Amino acid sequence: MAKRTGEKYEAIIDAATRVIAEYGYHNAQVSKIAREAKVADGTIYLYFENKDDVLISLFSEKMGAFISRAEEELAQVDSAVDQLYKLICLHFEHLEKDHQLAIVTQIELRQSNPEVRKGIGEILKRYLDVIDGIVEKGMREGVFRQDLDVRITRRMIFGTLDETVTSWIMKDHKYRLMDQVDELHRLFVNGMGSQRNDANA
Amino acid sequence: MAKRTGEKYEAIIDAATRVIAEYGYHNAQVSKIAREAKVADGTIYLYFENKDDVLISLFSEKMGAFISRAEEELAQVDSAVDQLYKLICLHFEHLEKDHQLAIVTQIELRQSNPEVRKGIGEILKRYLDVIDGIVEKGMREGVFRQDLDVRITRRMIFGTLDETVTSWIMKDHKYRLMDQVDELHRLFVNGMGSQRNDANA
Amino acid sequence: MAKRTGEKYEAIIDAATRVIAEYGYHNAQVSKIAREAKVADGTIYLYFENKDDVLISLFSEKMGAFISRAEEELAQVDSAVDQLYKLICLHFEHLEKDHQLAIVTQIELRQSNPEVRKGIGEILKRYLDVIDGIVEKGMREGVFRQDLDVRITRRMIFGTLDETVTSWIMKDHKYRLMDQVDELHRLFVNGMGSQRNDANA
Amino acid sequence: MAKRTGEKYEAIIDAATRVIAEYGYHNAQVSKIAREAKVADGTIYLYFENKDDVLISLFSEKMGAFISRAEEELAQVDSAVDQLYKLICLHFEHLEKDHQLAIVTQIELRQSNPEVRKGIGEILKRYLDVIDGIVEKGMREGVFRQDLDVRITRRMIFGTLDETVTSWIMKDHKYRLMDQVDELHRLFVNGMGSQRNDANA
DNA sequence: CATGAATGAGGCTTCATTCAT
């Protein structure tokens, strides 16, 4: 039934992003999104199943495009260590370039109902796979420990990046995310590093 | 006006925890919480300002008690490295021991309105201070790099633990969190370690 | 936001009048008014800001129309004495013709909250101006004393008419208001009279 | 059951007067009155049937005392014309001396529910009888028209005094009520006068 | 006599979704 494509499809998603960023998730009514997109309330239901679908599609479109781009760019990088560096850069650049999107995906959409959160989770899986790929490549290259648990490591990387961005937004973007890339990369690479260090020993 | 103490105060907070864990944040009506606590709806308002206050208090009581306990236990540990280990243990133990609380604090309360989220954020600050204390101690001890950025590092630690717990809940607590303590500790300590490794060099 | 016009706008106001007259102010719930108006509860909020707005609008529409009509009719009367007679007639006719409206405006709406009472007061100001006009005209004509205090006199006229109507309603409309016009007119005119004049004679 | 007498009985009535005058009828909760009277909530129910009873008793005590005093003082005045003058004086003095009481009886208690209004109405009947007595006496004396309708005339007098006081309160007691006694008396006496009499002259 | 903690019924309003035009 829902068209899921076309000029108005995109207009609605962009309007939703702007409205949520400006008014917050709890004040982003369908009618407000419709007004912002310059369509009638009912028109939204010609392009989306329901409001949840708008939100999931918003995340899917924005994040999906980012993941695809990330996959492409990472493919052009040789070593896992450099890929990780590139990943952090891409992650931060992506959100630093679009403050509205950052607010919506990091803060507002997380208040959504279980249905939307589930949709978001599924989209994020692809991103986690990208991270897994880098970790596994590093293990194969021998620059990361052989006994790394990929899932644990992936959660460290994703959890850290996610918390870093959220924190940056909560502080009103007062500093530059990109300035933290080097330090985070070092923390990750040292943490996963194959060399001597076994501080716990 | 609100009493904020007493037998029923605790009964209401515990009832709220159970109801939210079972039905989800969006289906945790005041009347349902009251029924679960075996008090009248109105009684809740003798102990709390409003529904938001119940939720914030729930987080505050549970998390506050945990943070206090953590502070005490960490004070009895000598080295920063061991303190960090202890912190991960406490964090995981705390939530693994009480699946309901884990669901409520990690998943459900994050869907709450801005007011509640603000209250939660303020309580979490104390926890972040605890993490900062460990990082700074490690730097003083010389086991962590002198050029660590405490805030960046704190976000790595908290973000990683948070993501790890959330992930564990989403996977229906199918494995044991405590089994991941060693590996995470190693990732952190190596990441922050003062020794050799400068993978980026 | 609220439309404040249209077929349903009037249907809701009329329904509110009937419901309040029948059940009393304190038992006139929005849902009851909606049912009486044959619209959904939510529809009321397409035409009015809130319940208070319905009540103020009800008074404003009914009283506003009456005042406008009164202004017109009085303009066609030459002398102040006859205008006063006409005013009493109009005042009584208006309320005697519509018992429900009389009950609502004289009895029920006076129990309303401060917000509504304030709205009512502002609308009544226009009516008091009409009375002032008559008194001033009579003074210019020389049929009323030159040393009349317009405000004091206005309060006598309005207070008397108001009390008379309220009393009539409390006695269940058992007699005819119109039968009291002559006597009241005589009391007013003699009271204000510049000398002996017995205008009614 | 209710005692209706004693030190606390009066304390509660006085507290109710103060609370209603300060916070308004709609914010005068039983618990607030109890606190103001320095008794427990439940104690109020040892002296009064219910909240309505408190309000009716408040009106009854204050107004009843006034009416008794008025009856006494008027008995010492010879002519109806002078009695009417005295009545206006007493009415205004009574309320001008106690602004709180004026606000409570003229404004706030009129917002009360039908039960209370009914109680108030019954108490006022005694006052209306006093007015009737003056009018009838004046007719017997021949200074008021023989064809006066006592009820119509009574409503003019009461309605006018009532509206005058209400208006004075709404204008924040900015002027002196007592300054209007002469003019109102003249309006009444001329209005009722059997001929031209200018009683005030 | 006095207390005050506990009760629980009741209503205004929002907003995602539909469907006649």
Place this chain on the structure above:
DNA sequence: AATGAATGAAGCCTCATTCAT
């Protein structure tokens, strides 16, 4: 395809009154 007026379910909170102490 597009509109937007209409729908109606659902929940937080207040406060008069009670009754065990």
